[in-house]
Amino acid sequence: MSSPLDHIFFPVAILLLFSKKLKLNPREVIALSFFAILPDIDVIFFGSNSISFHRVLFHNIFIVIIPLSFSILVKSYREVFGIICFYLTSHLILDMFTGGIFLFYPVYHDVFFARAELLLSHGSFVTTLEYGISNKIMNNGIGEPAISSENIAVALLLIICAAISVIVIHGKTE
Numbered sequence: 001m002s003s004p005l006d007h008i009f010f011p012v013a014i015l016l017l018f019s020k021k022l023k024l025n026p027r028e029v030i031a032l033s034f035f036a037i038l039p040d041i042d043v044i045f046f047g048s049n050s051i052s053f054h055r056v057l058f059h060n061i062f063i064v065i066i067p068l069s070f071s072i073l074v075k076s077y078r079e080v081f082g083i084i085c086f087y088l089t090s091h092l093i094l095d096m097f098t099g100g101i102f103l104f105y106p107v108y109h110d111v112f113f114a115r116a117e118l119l120l121s122h123g124s125f126v127t128t129l130e131y132g133i134s135n136k137i138m139n140n141g142i143g144e145p146a147i148s149s150e151n152i153a154v155a156l157l158l159i160i161c162a163a164i165s166v167i168v169i170h171g172k173t174e
């Protein structure tokens with residue numbers, strides 16, 4: 001399972017990186033970032049006993065189609081709905097590669113999954129490439145940390161970068 005931090009960090013970093021090229025407002029990119037974890041809200045509302053139901057309700061193509069049609073129809077909010085679309089899509093892609101999602105629920109009730117890995121095993125690299133349709137999610141995140149040790153390391157890196165940029169900006173204005 002991708003952790004909440006992965007779900008927010010990767011798409012926000014990507015959009016901020018391209019914000020100038022795509023003429024996006026960085027404040028909107030940050031403010032709308034909660035949409036990147038919105039599909040997991042079913043766990044909060046229905047509790048952990050609904051884990052078998054998790055990734056059903058909000059992990060399908062239809063939750064992306066709603067903001068997508070708004071971005072086409074409502075021209076004055078195109079940027080906002082476009083960013084929402086990107087965040088929801090990024091969530092679905094991350095989850096598709098980590099267990100699978102019910103891509104066409106409620107029309108079609110099977111899980112679409114993909115797995116691409118490079119493992120170092122006994123001194124040699126082993127590649128895994130799997131994809132297809134299954135009747136259940138491979139791994140629904142039970143027993144995995146919601147925030148991993150790796151996430152903390154990434155957060156530390158972010159803090160270091162933020163501190164350096166503040167020092168640099170401060171140095172320039174003096």
Ligand SMILES: [Zn+2]
Binds near residue numbers: 091095
């Ligand atoms: Zn999810």
